Amino acid sequence: MRYAAITGCGMAVPDRVLTNAELEKMVDTNDEWIVSRTGIRERRVAGPADSTTSLSVKAARAALAHAGLTPDDIQLIVVATCTPDQFIVSEACLVQAELGGSAAAFDVGAACSGFVYALTVGSMFVQQGLYDRVLVIGADTLTRFIDYTDRSTCILFGDGAGAMVIEASDQPRGLLSTVMGADGGGNKHLYAPGWGAIVPESAELFPEIRPYMQMNGQEVFRFAVRVMGDAAAEAVQKAGLSFDDIDMLIPHQANSRIIDAAARRLALPREKVLVNLDRYGNTSAASVPIALAEASGQGKLNEGDNLVLVAFGAGLAWAAGVVRWGVAGVPRPELAARRGAGVLAAISDGD
Numbered sequence: 001m002r003y004a005a006i007t008g009c010g011m012a013v014p015d016r017v018l019t020n021a022e023l024e025k026m027v028d029t030n031d032e033w034i035v036s037r038t039g040i041r042e043r044r045v046a047g048p049a050d051s052t053t054s055l056s057v058k059a060a061r062a063a064l065a066h067a068g069l070t071p072d073d074i075q076l077i078v079v080a081t082c083t084p085d086q087f088i089v090s091e092a093c094l095v096q097a098e099l100g101g102s103a104a105a106f107d108v109g110a111a112c113s114g115f116v117y118a119l120t121v122g123s124m125f126v127q128q129g130l131y132d133r134v135l136v137i138g139a140d141t142l143t144r145f146i147d148y149t150d151r152s153t154c155i156l157f158g159d160g161a162g163a164m165v166i167e168a169s170d171q172p173r174g175l176l177s178t179v180m181g182a183d184g185g186g187n188k189h190l191y192a193p194g195w196g197a198i199v200p201e202s203a204e205l206f207p208e209i210r211p212y213m214q215m216n217g218q219e220v221f222r223f224a225v226r227v228m229g230d231a232a233a234e235a236v237q238k239a240g241l242s243f244d245d246i247d248m249l250i251p252h253q254a255n256s257r258i259i260d261a262a263a264r265r266l267a268l269p270r271e272k273v274l275v276n277l278d279r280y281g282n283t284s285a286a287s288v289p290i291a292l293a294e295a296s297g298q299g300k301l302n303e304g305d306n307l308v309l310v311a312f313g314a315g316l317a318w319a320a321g322v323v324r325w326g327v328a329g330v331p332r333p334e335l336a337a338r339r340g341a342g343v344l345a346a347i348s349d350g351d
């Protein structure tokens with residue numbers, strides 16, 4: 001059997017911090033409401049020098065350094081994003097141009113669920129034997145598409161990128177199971193209109209179609225609570241594990257109440273649930289890999305740990321997977337030695 005171990009991870013967020021206190025001056029909201037309804041205290045917002053590409057490249061370099069590899073070692077780059085810097089060409093090609101190397105490169109579009117979709121795609125290439133080393137990135141700069149006069153959305157989102165290097169292993173490491181789904185009919189509950197190739201019905205109408213995120217928060221909330229718990233539970237079962245075998249839940253960081261509901265469904269205590277949305281808000285496709293990279297950097301993940309990744313978002317789409325952490329079975333003895341010596345336990349690139 002060939003598996004696809006995660007051998008390196010990294011993250012990057014913009015320097016600019018946007019606090020709840022600042023939002024209080026922009027819209028009719030307050031810190032108490034935001035914290036009690038979402039758990040978010042601050043988020044990072046891309047500045048003029050930041051882009052989906054620049055954040056992706058920083059995260060990718062950190063992941064490669066963690067794995068002890070260079071861009072030339074990578075054979076495929078998959079980027080999950082719904083905010084590419086350009087529509088033509090792919091974000092993955094823009095990242096490859098900055099990183100160097102000659103890896104195949106393409107994007108996966110599944111909004112906030114995108115990283116788990118992309119990890120599934122990248123892992124399949126490794127498991128099937130087409131490639132040995134793949135770079136998977138989740139990156140978004142959604143704040144470029146946020147209306148900062150709309151209090152129902154502007155409090156939620158932040159920007160960032162997270163990256164993982166996956167490599168062939170002969171031991172059960174990396175993604176052990178995946179559950180993916182979509183309810184396209186629910187697209188109207190979370191979307192950005194006027195931002196694509198469709199021709200508007202009337203040219204006069206076009207200026208009124210704002211490219212800002214539109215969201216029916218309550219509908220998305222109900223959907224999220226249902227699919228996060230169900231998908232995570234199904235992924236655990238598909239991996240042949242029980243809830244007791246799970247060492248950590250790494251959920252999409254959208255709302256602490258949604259995360260709590262998913263944790264309850266898996267009967268996991270609070271200390272086994274990774275939450276960092278208080279500092280980053282909802283970073284869309286970047287949220288799961290940022291959380292994973294932080295957990296690794298904080299020494300919270302051990303060889304052989306079983307992790308549940310689960311995400312939901314625009315589509316409406318969702319995805320969950322069980323990942324077994326560690327580098328056992330990767331034919332690079334120096335990798336285990338680096339980990340053993342505590343070298344680069346992980347890198348969190350906040351520059």
Ligand code: UT7
Nearest residue numbers: 028029030033037112151152155217218220221254255313
């Ligand atoms: O990656 C996926 C991205 N999307 C999501 O994850 C969204 C999921 N949904 C949610 O997280 C929640 O629905 C929200 C946080 C967006 C909203 O929380 P809620 O508990 O569902 O609030 P609500 O929409 O039911 O609004 C309750 C009240 C309303 O006032 P009235 O009608 O009761 O007077 C809103 O107008 O809260 C008001 N409100 C606010 N008040 C202060 C809405 N936004 C704000 C705000 N500050 N920022």
